[in-house]
Amino acid sequence: MTPISLEAMAASIPDGAMLAMPPDNSLPSVALAKALIRRGARGLRLVGVPISGFATDILIGAGCVSEVNTSAVTLGEAGFAPRFTEALKAGRITIRDATCPAMHTMLQAAEKGVPFMPLRGLIGSDILANRPDWRVVESPFPAPDGSVEKITLLPALHPDVAVFHAAMADSAGNVWVGRRRECATIAHASRRCLVTVERVVEGNFLEDERMTPGAINATYIEAVAVAERGAQPAALLDEYGFDTECVLAYARAAKTAEGFAEWCAEHVFGGQRAAAE
Numbered sequence: 001m002t003p004i005s006l007e008a009m010a011a012s013i014p015d016g017a018m019l020a021m022p023p024d025n026s027l028p029s030v031a032l033a034k035a036l037i038r039r040g041a042r043g044l045r046l047v048g049v050p051i052s053g054f055a056t057d058i059l060i061g062a063g064c065v066s067e068v069n070t071s072a073v074t075l076g077e078a079g080f081a082p083r084f085t086e087a088l089k090a091g092r093i094t095i096r097d098a099t100c101p102a103m104h105t106m107l108q109a110a111e112k113g114v115p116f117m118p119l120r121g122l123i124g125s126d127i128l129a130n131r132p133d134w135r136v137v138e139s140p141f142p143a144p145d146g147s148v149e150k151i152t153l154l155p156a157l158h159p160d161v162a163v164f165h166a167a168m169a170d171s172a173g174n175v176w177v178g179r180r181r182e183c184a185t186i187a188h189a190s191r192r193c194l195v196t197v198e199r200v201v202e203g204n205f206l207e208d209e210r211m212t213p214g215a216i217n218a219t220y221i222e223a224v225a226v227a228e229r230g231a232q233p234a235a236l237l238d239e240y241g242f243d244t245e246c247v248l249a250y251a252r253a254a255k256t257a258e259g260f261a262e263w264c265a266e267h268v269f270g271g272q273r274a275a276a277e
Contacts, residue, residue, distance in 0.1 A: 005225060006032065008225070010032060013161055028164065030230065032227070038269065044065050049185070050100035050101075053075060071103055078248050097131070106156060116155050118151045120152075161193070163195075195221055196225050
């Protein structure tokens with residue numbers, strides 16, 4: 001597989017697309033999020049698997065997002081995601097609230113090719129009142145004591161595009177994500193999968209017993225783009241660590257629209273003036 005440019009990858013994602021992205025501790029493609037901001041993407045519907053973080057917040061701050069389907073949006077130890085919080089209060093984005101197990105369950109249903117999957121633990125919570133697409137039904141199978149219980153059914157979730165960053169791709173188009181298997185889940189569940197990587201190496205991971213368990217088959221990968229340190233400020237496996245100071249500096253700057261615009265101008269547009277919406 002021949003890599004494409006980062007800008008070409010961003011251009012291939014249409015406005016209004018549903019994007020599935022892993023959290024900050026599991027290979028997010030911050031590089032592609034920045035490229036989408038530079039493209040001026042609009043109306044994106046983000047799926048946090050199972051939570052959302054830095055990449056989601058900068059996309060929201062740049063006015064690229066209309067909806068977020070996730071169990072949380074957070075900057076971790078840096079606190080609340082400031083642009084998400086402001087946009088939510090202002091009513092500029094729609095939130096489809098979920099739980100971490102629910103996000104995984106809906107994607108696993110799509111991965112397995114079934115229309116829905118059951119999940120325990122939701123009945124009795126307030127979240128059901130805000131998710132009319134989730135159905136509480138009587139289980140067709142009795143409990144061990146013979147009683148009839150209720151269970152929640154969650155519909156399969158098919159994102160338009162899965163987006164994440166990997167350490168490397170091989171010349172056959174396979175990508176290596178190590179033990180970050182949620183990336184495999186979203187690749188399987190989504191209609192397309194776009195991956196930024198640190199590098200492309202010769203060979204085929206699927207022919208190497210040590211690499212195969214951490215690889216995602218090229219069958220599921222539409223395109224790769226080389227973006228060195230493309231997950232920063234998030235960590236990337238054993239390649240580089242989490243940049244706490246960068247995230248803290250962002251959290252301070254992004255408390256205001258003006259501060260976010262200045263941060264964006266420097267870190268996304270390379271010194272050009274960016275307007276936060």
